[in-house]
Amino acid sequence: MSTLALPAPGLLDPARPEPLPRADDLPAQITRSGLTGRGGAGFPVGAKIAALRRPPAAIVANASEGEPLSAKDTVLLRESPHAVIDGLLLLSDALAPRAALTIMVHPRSAAGVRAALAARPDGHRVRLQVAQERFVAGEATAVAAALAGGEQIPADHPHHLTEKGLRGGPVLVQNAETLAHVARIARHGAEAFRSAGSAEDPGTRLVTIARPEGAESVLEVPGGATLREVLHLAGTEPGMLDAVLVGGYHGRWARPEQLDLPLGPRPAPGVHGAGAGVLMLLDRGRCPLAVTTAILDHLAAQSAGQCGPCVLGLPRIAASMHDLEAGHGDPARLRRRLEAVAGRGACRHPDGTAQLAASTLTAFGPELTAHAAGRCTGWRR
Known part of the structure; x- marks a missing residue:
């Protein structure tokens, strides 16, 4: 069990310079x-x-x-x-x-x-x-x-x-x-x-609440808090959301039925990995494929230019998501492109990017079907 109690003072409470304690142990x-x-x-x-x-x-x-x-x-x-x-x-x-x-x-x-x-x-x-x-x-x-x-x-x-x-x-x-x-x-x-958090995830962590346009607020939350609890602490009504991107641009999508799972240090069965500590809220009415495509474009442009999976693989992944958004893509082709970069990069940037794209395929199957039929369930890109 997690407790929503927070220590005092909190991490974000202003502190003056004080003599440092001994650091022996x-x-x-x-x-x-x-x-x-x-x-x-x-x-x-x-x-x-x-x-x-x-x-x-x-x-x-x-x-x-x-x-x-x-x-x-x-x-x-x-x-x-x-x-x-x-x-x-x-x-x-x-x-x-x-x-x-x-x-x-x-x-x-x-x-x-x-x-x-x-x-x-x-x-x-x-x-x-x-x-x-x-x-x-x-x-x-x-x-x-x-x-x-x-x-x-x-x-x-x-x-x-x-x-x-x-x-x-x-x-x-x-x-x-x-x-x-x-x-x-x-x-x-x-x-x-x-004394704060849970046995599996002790202490607290800072979380950025964001939307696709950028960060909105920063909260200190106890370890082990569920997504629903964090959203309530942020003053957000979960029923107004279609999904939450957990962990930032290298994260994974969580749908409404997954909001009662806790945040933790790393992703695991029944646990959302906090990653970079970002929760990006996708309001109802936003097209998840359009939002994901914009993120994948950014990630492809941020390549360090040092290896094939980044230089060649990430633009191809972004292009496949563009095709899916436009209604004429092939999810199987995108999955093959994700497999081609997995574990092969000079750093973890290709893996994180592939994780986001794979999560999109898993979380938004009905949206992919709608786009293939020439429809989009979102009214706002």
């Missing part, structure tokens, strides 16, 4: 807390730290936020930048006091974070770097490439970054929200973190 506290990464992969943070072969050469707070619909890291850094900075410094104190520390931010967050660092006596320990504006910029190897002065695109890396990432040393990249949770755990302990 922080890795153990993080492991006991059950904290998972909030950047999209949902990997246990304690396990990621344990995978380090030696102290990291660099630790990065990743707020690149290349997902077009996401605003959670931007809002977090606007409302409570010191929580993120505290988490970064505490993790360094626990793992590698000599590590190079960087906050990688979307351009819209740069001025506020710069001011927050300047207001702290320990702000000189952290370097601010502005991310390049592209969808794949937030991928961990893209962040590492930018740290090294290169183009911020993913790399087909033979080693995990926790083994080798920057000048031969390990790099630990954590999402900005994840580090805000680290600071909360350091100050209040693992059990306080676990």
